[in-house]
Amino acid sequence: MANDATPLVEVKDAARWFDVSAPWLERVLSGKPRIMLRAVEGVSFTINRGETLALVGESGCGKSTVARLLVGLYPLTRGEINIDGQPIQTLKGPQGTQLRRRLQMIFQDPFASLNPRWRVGRIIAEPLRAHTQMTKPEQQQRVDELLLQVGLDPADKQRYPHQFSGGQRQRISIARALAVRPEFLVCDEPTSALDVSVQAQVLNIMKDLQRDLGLTYLFISHNLAVVHHVADRVGVMYLGRIVEIAQRAELFERPRHPYTKMLLSAIPDMDGQGASRTPVAGEVPNPLNPPSGCTFHPRCPIARERCKEVAPLLSEDGGTQVACHAVSERWTP
Amino acid sequence: MSGWQRFWDSDVAWSWRHSPVAVLATIVLVVLVVGSFGASVIAPHNPFDLATLNLLDALKPPVWEPDGDPTYFLGTDSQGRDLLSAIMYGMQVSLMIGLASVFLSVFLGVALGLLAGYLGGRTDAYIMRVADVQLSFPAILIALLIDGVARAVVPNELHEVIAFPVLVFAISLAGWPQYARTVRGSTMVEKNREYVQAARVIGISSPVIMFRHVLPNVLGPVLVLATVHLATAIITEATLSFLGVGVPPTSPSLGTLIRIGNDFLFSGEWWITIFPGMALVLLVLSVNLLGDWMRDALNPRLN
């Protein structure tokens, strides 16, 4: 096992392509080629123990796919993912259960992530049944413990999900995720479907739990304000690639990538004064037919010829990594 | 709150209480079911016990007609068998076959639909093609085919023994595709929902996910389908028996009774075919009405 100094999660050039071609017969008869959707195209990052890395971006940028790659819901098309030194493929093998105990996931939709026909107690105990040899009474005790930890009542284990509100269901999801004491939690937009005041409750609990249990989070969101509140480091994604990844304060105060800058200026913020700003031009292109070179170039105010031809790689710029020719080659404006 | 109290208080029970059609249909159905399954206890006569039959009592009209006999409330047939009792026993046969067929259909259809929906790919393609092919044949035709093949293959002495299983098998075979299709559709939806993904992340195996997570959530529409299918199965069996390829004559169903009585329809002994016919209609109607109500009551509404 690797020691504490190595990152808990290492992702190297991960890619995930989806085959969205027409059915085989149709393709053969009409001579159409295979169409691959490159949902994630060459993503690399690390997450240190106890840290929260947030991945932020708009719809279609691939952040949810990255989340699912990290818990083994999708196989990798290319690249590596290592959890504490162990490749993600281990999940499928005989050592799989060991690794699974260490990572869990929390989903976006509080209404769909709990089986409506199961009682809450059974839902939370499922990982215990699958991974431990705990007896029924031991399981019940652990379930009670978990319910209290997320601010619910042990009596709630007799009830059904539909009897709870969205925020409470999300807490049940968290309880389930924590059942086998994982180290790493992947959270896919855990508060996006919740009301603002409920979101505050859930975010507070998540921060408390992280502190008390030493958890590491990968936090996916499209909401930059939430990300600003929870993250230690932030990665910005666009059309399947990471365009910038930096410490939280650095990203928000000194964004480097043109997309990051535009994203930050586009958010309607409560403290904004309603002054007119130049909004981001254009819309996210069709991921099936991405622009050549740097996929952001059609919308980029400082794009040049080079941007249309060559896709930039992540390069260091004082602690931040940016994928932009203008930054790495230090173009003057 | 006890389980029963909770049920009585639920939306479904409330809807039933407030639907006169549903309540009436249920009462009629209960009466028919009790009457048929309790036939050996309740029926005034045993029409199949040859010793009790009296040919002199043959072709007696119902009790309210001039020649009627109070012991034979609805009259007798050409062999002196009491029609009321025959109907009760006949309904028992019809119901048993109907229920057994539906049960087998549901079992087969739900299992195949679940597999097709969850595993997808080739499994899905094969199962659905078989279902499609089968759906293009009318149920009666399939039943006739299977029945015919069975009779040709199996030696004569065993015909009576295998008649029931073959009949049940034939009717279920005609019925499973509709369950499979519905369940497959629901399964494909549920498969992509987050609670299934959560189970996969936890590391639960596919069969366990299919049966413990997905199955309870796709059974809803099956109940409605089954109720309606029961009516169809009973009619199918009646039709087959009417055609003479259904149940053996020693344990006649309502269909058999209708056939036997048909010969007497125009010679004036109308009751021999009309009453079994009415009983069949009553049974099927109440099942259908109950099924209709159930479809609306179990439909998730916005409020």
Add this chain to the structure above:
Amino acid sequence: MGHVLEIRQLSVEFPSRRGVLKALDEVSFSIQAGEVVGVVGESGAGKSLTGAAIIGLLEPPGRVSGGEIWLEGQRIDQLPDDQMRLLRGRKIGAIFQDPLTSLNPLYTVGQQLIETITTHLSLSNSQAKTRAIELLEATGIPAARERIDHYPHQFSGGMRQRVVIALALAAEPKLIIADEPTTALDVSIQAQIIELLKRLCREHGTAVMLITHDMGVIAETANRVVVMYAGRVVEVGAVRDVIERPQHPYTAGLMGSIPTIKRVVERLVQIDGSMPRLNAIPSGCAFHPRCEHVMPICRRERPELMVRGASQAACWLMAKEGTDG
């Protein structure tokens, strides 16, 4: 009176088998010409219902059970259906959350625009078409002359919402009700749509009722804001006043629970509990079980909107602290 829209003590009820549920309870506010009023609240607060009641599109069995709705000096809550239909589109335009379902997929964008224009304005078809093209151009759709013959599915999400805005403005309404117009859109598109809405309404002098749960959007777009809770109005005031100096404890809690980029906080403000369900609304002030300043009177009597400085809040603390300013 200068108000384009005035709602007085509007109440909406839903008879259900468990009794009558009061979804809106004596809601009152007004909107002037050219003003953008944000109606903000969490799910179940009744903001969408208010919009639906005004347009006359309440889903039965819901019905207006009390109060009055006045549009440009004319009372509209009791109008028969056919008259209401004329009003919709001509005087009131609507923009809903999902642009995909707001447009009929079977007709081209042009056909839908022209239909609305000719229904409400006496223009010939060719005049209507010219106007339709102008509208599309005004909402920033490139190559409007060609795209007018396209179907909704040929537009992207953000473009579709622009078409919906064009449709809402087609008959030059005096009031636009926008229900979560940007929630389903990406952040960068949101900004574009907000800009568009602000500009067009400023140019045409249209009053806007902007319904949303997103305070950021309200902050950027609205002049005044109405805060709703459990079917009631709890605070009304200018946007900056309500955000920086919230008077009602719920509003204060709400503002504190929203994460913002400008500050770093360790913990977000947390209001314990959740909004009551319609069949379990507390007596007196609906917020009292969750309020840290609760007083005995709060449990007994429901507070009316009381003036405090430039805002109004429905809270007994106002009465305690003194008279209006």
